[in-house]
Amino acid sequence: MTPVTAGSGRSLADLFVEAAKQAIEDAGVDRIDSVYVGNMMSGFLQQQAHLGALMATALGREGIPAYKVEGACASGGVAVNAAVKGLLSGLEEIVLVGAVEKMSGYTTPEVTAGLMMAEDRQKVASTGITFAGLNAMIAREYMQKYHVSHDSLAEFPVLCHENALDNPRAQFRKKITIQDVLQSPLVADPLRLLDCSGIGDGAAALVLAPGNLASKYSDSTVEIVGSAIATDTISLYQRPDITTFEASKTSSNRAYKMAGITAKDVDLLEVHDAFSVLGVMALEDLGFADKGYGTKPLQQGECARDGKLPTNSFGGLKARGHPVGASGVYQVAELALQLKNEADKCQVSGAEVGLAQSVGGIGSTVAINILCRTD
Amino acid sequence: MTPVTAGSGRSLADLFVEAAKQAIEDAGVDRIDSVYVGNMMSGFLQQQAHLGALMATALGREGIPAYKVEGACASGGVAVNAAVKGLLSGLEEIVLVGAVEKMSGYTTPEVTAGLMMAEDRQKVASTGITFAGLNAMIAREYMQKYHVSHDSLAEFPVLCHENALDNPRAQFRKKITIQDVLQSPLVADPLRLLDCSGIGDGAAALVLAPGNLASKYSDSTVEIVGSAIATDTISLYQRPDITTFEASKTSSNRAYKMAGITAKDVDLLEVHDAFSVLGVMALEDLGFADKGYGTKPLQQGECARDGKLPTNSFGGLKARGHPVGASGVYQVAELALQLKNEADKCQVSGAEVGLAQSVGGIGSTVAINILCRTD
Numbered sequence: 177m178t179p180v181t182a183g184s185g186r187s188l189a190d191l192f193v194e195a196a197k198q199a200i201e202d203a204g205v206d207r208i209d210s211v212y213v214g215n216m217m218s219g220f221l222q223q224q225a226h227l228g229a230l231m232a233t234a235l236g237r238e239g240i241p242a243y244k245v246e247g248a249c250a251s252g253g254v255a256v257n258a259a260v261k262g263l264l265s266g267l268e269e270i271v272l273v274g275a276v277e278k279m280s281g282y283t284t285p286e287v288t289a290g291l292m293m294a295e296d297r298q299k300v301a302s303t304g305i306t307f308a309g310l311n312a313m314i315a316r317e318y319m320q321k322y323h324v325s326h327d328s329l330a331e332f333p334v335l336c337h338e339n340a341l342d343n344p345r346a347q348f349r350k351k352i353t354i355q356d357v358l359q360s361p362l363v364a365d366p367l368r369l370l371d372c373s374g375i376g377d378g379a380a381a382l383v384l385a386p387g388n389l390a391s392k393y394s395d396s397t398v399e400i401v402g403s404a405i406a407t408d409t410i411s412l413y414q415r416p417d418i419t420t421f422e423a424s425k426t427s428s429n430r431a432y433k434m435a436g437i438t439a440k441d442v443d444l445l446e447v448h449d450a451f452s453v454l455g456v457m458a459l460e461d462l463g464f465a466d467k468g469y470g471t472k473p474l475q476q477g478e479c480a481r482d483g484k485l486p487t488n489s490f491g492g493l494k495a496r497g498h499p500v501g502a503s504g505v506y507q508v509a510e511l512a513l514q515l516k517n518e519a520d521k522c523q524v525s526g527a528e529v530g531l532a533q534s535v536g537g538i539g540s541t542v543a544i545n546i547l548c549r550t551d
Numbered sequence: 552m553t554p555v556t557a558g559s560g561r562s563l564a565d566l567f568v569e570a571a572k573q574a575i576e577d578a579g580v581d582r583i584d585s586v587y588v589g590n591m592m593s594g595f596l597q598q599q600a601h602l603g604a605l606m607a608t609a610l611g612r613e614g615i616p617a618y619k620v621e622g623a624c625a626s627g628g629v630a631v632n633a634a635v636k637g638l639l640s641g642l643e644e645i646v647l648v649g650a651v652e653k654m655s656g657y658t659t660p661e662v663t664a665g666l667m668m669a670e671d672r673q674k675v676a677s678t679g680i681t682f683a684g685l686n687a688m689i690a691r692e693y694m695q696k697y698h699v700s701h702d703s704l705a706e707f708p709v710l711c712h713e714n715a716l717d718n719p720r721a722q723f724r725k726k727i728t729i730q731d732v733l734q735s736p737l738v739a740d741p742l743r744l745l746d747c748s749g750i751g752d753g754a755a756a757l758v759l760a761p762g763n764l765a766s767k768y769s770d771s772t773v774e775i776v777g778s779a780i781a782t783d784t785i786s787l788y789q790r791p792d793i794t795t796f797e798a799s800k801t802s803s804n805r806a807y808k809m810a811g812i813t814a815k816d817v818d819l820l821e822v823h824d825a826f827s828v829l830g831v832m833a834l835e836d837l838g839f840a841d842k843g844y845g846t847k848p849l850q851q852g853e854c855a856r857d858g859k860l861p862t863n864s865f866g867g868l869k870a871r872g873h874p875v876g877a878s879g880v881y882q883v884a885e886l887a888l889q890l891k892n893e894a895d896k897c898q899v900s901g902a903e904v905g906l907a908q909s910v911g912g913i914g915s916t917v918a919i920n921i922l923c924r925t926d
Contacts, residue, residue: 219594225668229915264640293600540604
């Protein structure tokens, strides 16, 4: 993983190659059979398509099959899922999956328009509503329907900022309080600045291989035991209930089934907290809290690194940073470091099974990847 | 397949749904397990990402896994390959693969800039050279190196226009002569207007399933016996020889191996003739002519519909039309119609094995899909 930063001026290829070379070196592999590249906005912000061939070339590995995979802000998680399918197809054995996003260096209206590409352009984005605006409607509805205060939702960014203090790659390494969140500038009522993930650049990469092959190259591996994606309507207005993401439920149930586990077996989480309320909803939709009670595990300390369900242990989207199409791969890489006991100061104790949830658009695509310790 | 047209004003979703519904109805399937969407330029031209969830919703099938796959102008062929991997993974049984591109309704500079997203933005597109300009360099070099006249290259668009006369979905249904090509307006020396594919909108879709399952739903099926993709350098200037596409050789060799055949077994072709010279080079790189002699099978009538190697029998990119990210799926759908004896007035006689070549960028990604008659 590269550090998540804003204003570095680095290119997409420069960022991707840094992460990919680290991953290849760490895995110790002597070949790559194919590469999957996750990214959301390069066509819009950089006027650059064809990231598969671009990254294969930048790595000096032109020739290999290369795929660009996109599922809006879930592109990273979707790319991991596509790579898992590639392995299961038997057509390739050692695959690189990486994701990159470059969001800094553009005006806020440009980035805001880019993010709205995740919604229906003709019917919704064209009205002028922003991505923060849509999430603000979710937050308002959630707070009213379940009688949850903004203070309670703010526990999520407070946790993430706390965790990011120990992550040298995090974009925002600053402790914040609930009062800080509530007093930060209003972005889209009721969302305030510290409820929202920021704008950043970054890339993350993984090397995947079948278990018997992986163990030949490395003493330190983790197993992907479940991987699934699901969609929901492209637009929020098409949903009967905007306080739950059906695609989170569908995709996590598919992944749990594939892994042969239930939510009870998960003891490490990375959830898609692009906005405070989404982190709380994730705890519910993935099976870790009853509906309307997603703030409970937070308030009871369960989500802290020393709790029974450490969540976003490197800072999550809010504080590690959210280079949108790349975040899903950051999440899986962070789970892998935890399960390999290589998380340094962010290390949690005794986790066996970790789950990463990556959300595209307003819950229109959700990717779930479940990892398990191998030793 | 929708007809390829310019100026229809139809949306991406409208086009995609027309093709997808036709494919689902034709296949007679009662469910779809996942959908793969190929497209190149929607982020740039339509400010629309997230085509996976968008199309799943437009089809009334939100919930299913949906992937957007991109490999520049080869996006359609790459999406078919990704869908084949999905099937082989065993995680899904009935998949929809469709591709769509909407290029009309924009200025020529806008579309030209969109196409150049296939090359390296920083190092090449930024110089101002166009996609036609890069292909013109290939044509010039090819003509000089192999002493081939423009007249000979012009045989390719003449063939395609002849074939398109019988295709009701073709964008350009007009017979042309070699003289017409040579006297058409200059686009980028030596390329003239009739050497170049046009700007059009269109969508095509297929339903794929394992053979034993497919035959339960339909009496009329074809088998995908080989599918592979390969990359080459993202930029033309990085190549030792610009008159051959290494990725065509690599990907076709992989696909031949997977199918257990050689070029000699292929008796039906769809090649990526975005520019005349590319069609001729394809015949060489895929193994149907010696290097420098790609015009020979054309001149000997082998590529005509009544020849021994019918090529671009529905009109190819030049005359059926080239909605860039969708063309790769059009090619496979056209091969399928031929092998099922459902090609109407475009029908060739006795073909058993067909190959489709889809090229992304300046040969930076090539997707090969090989189909075989099942009855």
